[in-house]
Amino acid sequence: NLMTDESPRVPEMATQEVQPNETLTHLKTESDTLKTKLEEERAKLHDVELHQVAEKVDGLGQFIMKTRRTLKGHGNKVLCMDWCKDKRRIVSSSQDGKVIVWDAFTTNKEHAVTMPCTWVMACAYAPSGCAVACGGLDNKCSVYPLSLDKNENLAAKKKSVAMHTNYLSACSFTNSDMQILTSSGDGTCALWDVESGQLLQSFHGHAADVLCLDLAPSETGNTFVSGGCDKKANVWDMRSGQCIQSFETHESDINSVRYYPSGDAFASGSDDATCRLYDLRADREVAIYSKESIIFGVSSVDFSLSGRLLFGGYNDYTINVWDVLKGTRVSILFGHENRVSTLRVSPDGTAFCTGSWDHTLRV
Amino acid sequence: MPSKMHNAGRVAHARRMVQQLRIEASIERIKVSKASSDLMRYCGEHAKSDPLLMGLGASENPFKDKKPWSK
Numbered sequence: 001n002l003m004t005d006e007s008p009r010v011p012e013m014a015t016q017e018v019q020p021n022e023t024l025t026h027l028k029t030e031s032d033t034l035k036t037k038l039e040e041e042r043a044k045l046h047d048v049e050l051h052q053v054a055e056k057v058d059g060l061g062q063f064i065m066k067t068r069r070t071l072k073g074h075g076n077k078v079l080c081m082d083w084c085k086d087k088r089r090i091v092s093s094s095q096d097g098k099v100i101v102w103d104a105f106t107t108n109k110e111h112a113v114t115m116p117c118t119w120v121m122a123c124a125y126a127p128s129g130c131a132v133a134c135g136g137l138d139n140k141c142s143v144y145p146l147s148l149d150k151n152e153n154l155a156a157k158k159k160s161v162a163m164h165t166n167y168l169s170a171c172s173f174t175n176s177d178m179q180i181l182t183s184s185g186d187g188t189c190a191l192w193d194v195e196s197g198q199l200l201q202s203f204h205g206h207a208a209d210v211l212c213l214d215l216a217p218s219e220t221g222n223t224f225v226s227g228g229c230d231k232k233a234n235v236w237d238m239r240s241g242q243c244i245q246s247f248e249t250h251e252s253d254i255n256s257v258r259y260y261p262s263g264d265a266f267a268s269g270s271d272d273a274t275c276r277l278y279d280l281r282a283d284r285e286v287a288i289y290s291k292e293s294i295i296f297g298v299s300s301v302d303f304s305l306s307g308r309l310l311f312g313g314y315n316d317y318t319i320n321v322w323d324v325l326k327g328t329r330v331s332i333l334f335g336h337e338n339r340v341s342t343l344r345v346s347p348d349g350t351a352f353c354t355g356s357w358d359h360t361l362r363v
Numbered sequence: 364m365p366s367k368m369h370n371a372g373r374v375a376h377a378r379r380m381v382q383q384l385r386i387e388a389s390i391e392r393i394k395v396s397k398a399s400s401d402l403m404r405y406c407g408e409h410a411k412s413d414p415l416l417m418g419l420g421a422s423e424n425p426f427k428d429k430k431p432w433s434k
Contacts, residue, residue: 034384068426306409
């Protein structure tokens, strides 16, 4: 019974009676059979398209969304940003190694840290608002407690939490300041204890760099989704480390994944210039958001509070706003002067922030 | 000996893949029609409290510029 195999990494050479070549062929056949069965099972339930069911929903009108704030201060490409739960503070990180905490209402910089590496590709705000985590080419995720004393040297209190064997692509606190989830160019994701730096769980299954991750809304339970250069989006059980669902319909790297607010679905954005919606209970892709005129990759996606709108930041400097149910684009937003690299809706849904290679952030 | 080790590694990897596929094939699924109507219902139930969807009046928009001296 393969399910009782507790140490999958140890080759069972001693107990093998069959020639390895025969076992390999047998396993490959079983693998192919299972893949076909998986496709068949999914197809059986594909009775209708989402946009068809959504025909009876009212269409959305014109959207006018304006840039309300421009945050200037980074010396190079902005790579990542995250909102504080207080709905006004933002942390952002850049290619020049700087991590900045902003008050988005006033545009003031409240904290700034210079990392020892360039390309800080990941940053995240702690749920308490009292710390930020970041990392990138240093292969680590470090946590900086935010001091109320603006003169205090943040770098002195830095705590190294995660260690990967390649770049850190994304990080997120779980529902407390005590644990951080990371994804890496080394092809794995990992869950860490912040206080001790201990590795709590690792997640193996991607065949190439993992580029993004998102935690399921807390009501839904202990799962998260990751996307990678292997074109796969994987859903993981955080306690067991098991990959429970996997989706491979994108045609290129998946740069961003984000859960639908109910937790029953997630969206992805890819270098193949499409965003897609995957329903977890139907176990399949249920929508593609694309247009022939959109040929540049999507770097980041996020939903509005109700899940009706999907915002996508693109490498052609624009933001496209999609009607999630009907599959149509409702708005295109201009403003950035280079790629949009990161995008997040604020915790109360009143705004969204974008970061760009043009060195600025916009709210 | 080295080729035997290599083969054993590939067998272990193939076994993991089969194990993984068995798990994925065995999960319970619902019809797309049901999944879709659930997504639509969620959107409908939360539409009124979605500021970016509904639009915000100036007084409710924390990012709208007000008088320069107010918070």
